Amino acid sequence: MDEGPRTGAVSGTPVLHRWNAVLWVLLGLLPPAIATADDPTATRTGVLVLLGAFSLSYALAALFPDQPYLGPHGHLYVLALGMGGVSYLMGGGAALYVFSQPHFWIYAAGPAAAIGFSALAAIVVVAGDLLRAGPDGWWTELTTGNVVAVPLAYAGSVLLGLAVRRMTAESEARARRLADELAGARRRLADIEAESLRRQGATEERERLAREIHDTLAQGFASIIVLAEAARTALAADPGRTAQQLRSIENTARENFAEARALVGAGPHSGLTPGPVSLTLRRTLDRFAEDTGITLNAELGEVSCDQPTRIALLRCLQESLANVRKHAGASTVAVVLAQHPYGIELEVTDDGGGFVVEESRGFGLDGMRKRLAELGGELTVTSSVGDGTLVLAVLPSKGQM
Secondary structure (H helix, E strand, O other), X not given: OOOOOOXXXXXXXXXXXXXXXXXXXXXXXXXXXXXOXXXXXXXXXXXXXXHHHHXXXXXXHHHOOOOOOOOHHHHHHHHHHHHHHHHHHHXXXXXXXXXXXXXXXXXXXXXXXXXXXXXXXXXXXXXXXXXXXXXXHHXXXXXXXXXXXXXXXXXXXXXXXXXXXXXXXXXXXXXXXXXXXXXXXXXXXXXXXXXXXXXXXXXXXXXXXXXXXXXXXXXXXXXXXXXXHHHHHOOOOOHHHHHHHHHHHHHHHXXXXXXXXXXXXXXXXXXXXXXXXXXXXXXXXXXXXXXXXXXXXXXXXXXOXXXXXXXXXXXXXXXXXXXXXXXXXXXXXXXXXXXXXXXXXXXXXEOOOOOOXXXXXXXXXXXXXXXXHHOOOEEEEEEOOOOOEEEEEEEOOOOOO
């Protein structure tokens, strides 16, 4: 018989195994044990020994599932041959044969082995019954009792076992298909998620570049345009002022060039020279006052912060001053930089015309908010028409870098 790996019809279903064990003990083993209570001692002892051998081989099959002859197949040989002994001693073994059928399908290596073991058991049960009846009782046994019941039970068990195995195989195939479909769906979801993350990263990078261009190059070009227009107007009337404006144009163009190189990764980040951030902000304020003639009041305290925070402070100041230049019509601007226990504050106040904050749709304010939010900071803009504007940037304190 086939000694390959066990693939019985109901293998791998422990719940069915337990129910089969309970039914086998109650309906297969106990009735013969009880029926021999009034039999002669030799008969009763022989039946009990065989029933004990069945129980022991069943236990070994459960303990050693990977060792065929000590475990599963050993149990089937003991069961098939032992039932012939029970049939010979008691004169009947059909009930034990019927309730032992699941064992052949659970512990055999496959359908062919299960059919073979079941056939072997049927043959020895019938043989045991015929031997007990003797030649004079053969005809009676051939037409009644075990000799009739056992073949019928064998045929039914084969049909039922094959049907159960087919249903189990179909169920396992469906489970495998579902598992494959689930794995495929997970792979597709992973691909979609990866693509979404890639697109999100690309979008965030575009937004970052747009914010950097707006805060650096665009502001620089706007300054150049304003200075060029002023220089052209004052060319004849005030040559000294024109020369100053041309120098500002030159400096702004150089800074824009440096910013462009930084954005494409071809040079160091411009706009932040070595030294305290207050010095960098002071140079920006001086340039603004020189270019616009607006009165500046600045209180720039010493603050300790890392490079991203320094960049955020500079960009917020540049954007605020650019808005003052383009929109406020202010005559005075006040700037305060201070460090507090809860963080660093940059406050820019002007006495210009103001605006309705809720109606503002400019890219600059949104860019400042996002830049500060990335560092755990916050931007507050307070303004109303005719009352000027206050811009307050708050960033958490970090160690100096």
